[in-house]
Amino acid sequence: MFSFRALSCRCAVLSFATVSVMAVQMQPAKADFGEALVAGVINGLVSEAFEQQDQTTTSTQQATVKKKVTVSPEVQENMDLQRALNHFGFAAGHPDGVLGKKSRAAMAQVQSDLGYPVTGEFDDYERAFMLRSYDRAMANPEEAKQIAATSPLGMRAVLVEYQILEEARMTPDNPDAPIEGDGAAEFPDLFGDAGEGDIALSTYCDEVGTRSFDSSGPVLSQQNADMLLAEQFCFVRVPAIEDGAQAAASIAGLTDAQIEQECMGLVPAMNDLSIAVSMQSMDEVLVATHEWTQSTGASEEQLSTTGKICLSVGYDIDNMDVALSAALLLAAVDNPAYAELVGHHLSQGFGATMRPELAIDWYESAAQSVAAGGEEVFLSENILRLMQIYMAGQVLAANLGG
Numbered sequence: 001m002f003s004f005r006a007l008s009c010r011c012a013v014l015s016f017a018t019v020s021v022m023a024v025q026m027q028p029a030k031a032d033f034g035e036a037l038v039a040g041v042i043n044g045l046v047s048e049a050f051e052q053q054d055q056t057t058t059s060t061q062q063a064t065v066k067k068k069v070t071v072s073p074e075v076q077e078n079m080d081l082q083r084a085l086n087h088f089g090f091a092a093g094h095p096d097g098v099l100g101k102k103s104r105a106a107m108a109q110v111q112s113d114l115g116y117p118v119t120g121e122f123d124d125y126e127r128a129f130m131l132r133s134y135d136r137a138m139a140n141p142e143e144a145k146q147i148a149a150t151s152p153l154g155m156r157a158v159l160v161e162y163q164i165l166e167e168a169r170m171t172p173d174n175p176d177a178p179i180e181g182d183g184a185a186e187f188p189d190l191f192g193d194a195g196e197g198d199i200a201l202s203t204y205c206d207e208v209g210t211r212s213f214d215s216s217g218p219v220l221s222q223q224n225a226d227m228l229l230a231e232q233f234c235f236v237r238v239p240a241i242e243d244g245a246q247a248a249a250s251i252a253g254l255t256d257a258q259i260e261q262e263c264m265g266l267v268p269a270m271n272d273l274s275i276a277v278s279m280q281s282m283d284e285v286l287v288a289t290h291e292w293t294q295s296t297g298a299s300e301e302q303l304s305t306t307g308k309i310c311l312s313v314g315y316d317i318d319n320m321d322v323a324l325s326a327a328l329l330l331a332a333v334d335n336p337a338y339a340e341l342v343g344h345h346l347s348q349g350f351g352a353t354m355r356p357e358l359a360i361d362w363y364e365s366a367a368q369s370v371a372a373g374g375e376e377v378f379l380s381e382n383i384l385r386l387m388q389i390y391m392a393g394q395v396l397a398a399n400l401g402g
Helices: 004-008 031-056 073-087 101-114 124-139 141-149 155-170 201-214 222-249 256-264 271-277 282-295 300-316 320-333 336-348 356-371 383-401
Strands: none
Touching: 073 101, 073 124, 101 124, 101 155, 101 201, 101 222, 124 141, 124 155, 141 155, 201 222, 222 300, 222 336, 256 300, 256 320, 271 282, 271 320, 271 336, 282 320, 282 356, 300 320, 320 336, 336 356
16 A cells, blocks of 8 residues: 655655744643633534524424426536536536535536636536537547546546637637747746735635646646645635535524634634644644543534534635634544645645645545545545655655755
């Protein structure tokens, strides 16, 4: 089995003189921190949700009645869109005509691949292009198979090729027109001052999408490991926002502003732990975080619900302190797959100091969880391969630097 740890010993370690010999002394959580979290975030966001859930689960069984269902044109088009997404390798789930979490995550990945703004919802052009592409692939399956066979992206490469061909037909013939750059120098270095500067993650993801478009689709190569991780971070941000928004929508009596205010309470409560992410090993941070969660007196289910809601809030309002706190909380109490998010914050410097060598363990934890059959929280079906490419890129950089 591939081991990230075997490669990590060869990775270039960034200069971190100011904290290289420092370690955050994470004391057992103070009672007031735990009480504040439970009284504010937990009680405010979760208790009412559980009460509503209890009410809905007391309904009696009803007899099953089969009815003839008439599908509206809108639902039929959504079903066709879901079939198209699935056909090109974007997991949209069963084509039922309801564009839910899986369908929106699939649309977000298409947008990332094709360089469109990543919103998780298609505009009219994107929807029409997807349906046209599906019709073309159905009409000429041999052409699609040939394109897919020549690329590691498989059927996803077919969609990229169709986009290139369609845009070429829409562009007036002008062979003498000057070429404005090579598609790489048009945009700022994505990792030079990304998270550690003033750029918001939403703006950063717009730049990632544009740069991906200029590269004719997502980058899957060792030489572009950083770009690969940027694309992945921006992709998972969309379902993270949606998951938490769905959980928050079930809570009556609280406005968005009130929920945001509650989630802000995570930042001071988890301050020491969030700082430790940039300074200590994953194992040390997770042990301390788990001890802290136990001191709150809240159940893992309550903490998980709070984490998902606040993760959504953090990414939606571009507050990386809230987002990192919530991601760390989820990685400790909910699912190791959430460690992927902490890795992204470390590798790209959002809400944490840029420490790619520390990000390795977080990525490895998420990859091992998925490889072992764990829940794929963000539908990252190829996360293990993505992380392998990232690690190979880190080794390549270390070799070139040495």
